[in-house]
Amino acid sequence: MASFRVENRIWDRAETMPRERLEATQLQRLRSVCARVANVPFYRKAFERLSLSWESIETLDDLRRLPLTTKDDLREYYPLGFLAVPREQIVRVHGSSGTTGRPTFVAYTSADLDLWTNMCARFLVAGGLRARHFVHIAFGYGLFTGGFGLHQGVERVGAAIVPAAAGNTPRQILLMKDLSADVLICTPSYALNIAEVAREQGIDPATLPVAFGHFGGEPWTEDMRVRIEKELGIVAFNNYGLSEVIGPGVSGECACQNGMHIQEDHFLVECLNPDTLEPVPMGEPGELVFTTLTKEAMPLLRYRTRDIARLDDSPCPCGRTTVRMSRVLGRTDDMLIIRGVNVFPSQIEEALLRVEGTAPHYVIEVDRPGSLDEVTVRVEIRPELFSDKMREMHELRDRIDREIHTITGIRVRVELVKPQTLERFIGKSKRVIDRRIERA
């Protein structure tokens, strides 16, 4: 791992506010957002149905009385039916692509952009960014919130930006080398892709000038972090967000790398059992649900993210007083139910990364040719281990099979494929093909 060390620095005082003051601020903001959503048809109707008004919100516990919001609700009011301000006040629209084709749009006023920028600046500074750095951003600039969101945050910190955007990896490597970028921002899978392409070009990725990176936008595991840090010789930080809530900047790691600090002066977070919708005890995994406290254009109450994570309210040595979230353990909707067992793709990734010789490129295919679910995990083998000796390959396959079984409790069919045969992704990776859906 790189010798880079992060000195703890706080970007703004709100991050270390005493809990009582933070909670008083949250309550005042919660009442204000409940008053502001009165213009939004979905919330107006829900408030009527539940006989609620902003005046009836007297404590933070009253949050539980508010209606939940889902992605389907946003779809029902497509394209911009959740606006809480007149259209003239909108200065930007972003969106997230769904599985159904039509994106979900999110809108920002100029005040929203300002606070979003600040949120990104906060977590970047917590994770080592300083004005002296050169930052290579390999996120898409477009409807996706990754490129513009991070760009604004880096700009506010005063560091230099190379807005490389997505694609053309050999060119990205050239830019990183020639401009001596010391910070890399992209998805974790793309960071590994950069390392791989560098190797193909005869460049040891660890010799690239990057010292640390901020990665997010898709699920990744602790083992994947170790792999990225080793390959690129960097320190890798995790950051989390989603378009509906604001984009990147909802939470990010500090130098302690012990969970991602949630920007609680802007968001109220709940961790709920996705079936009963009751809060889970602190530290238990549950679905994260966010209420935006400060957004003007499209505030959301109790937005169900479908992301499963744990919360941790124990004090962090960095001095920030905000609750931390674990890495995302899975999603309630990419959760695969295989012969009755809940399996997250991240568990399969964890198993693969434990086996020496596998590359972190894999595809999980689920099918039900008869009455039973069958899972095939296709995984690339590292070039140096790909061999034409049948026995060695069989042993490797058996080891992977055992590891997956230990972690998930299910048996899968493992197919080893040649290096470089699976698709590479420049944005978010797509690891699961569920053929049961096509058959249904």
Ligand code: DLL
């Ligand atoms: O991915 C925002 C973002 C961009 C965050 C860049 C961080 C960096 P969406 O496209 O709306 O927004 O996708 C949101 O991506 O609900 C999670 O399932 C997943 N996700 C985002 N960050 C992480 C992360 C952006 N660090 C969805 N770990 C979320 C795991 C993540 N999953």
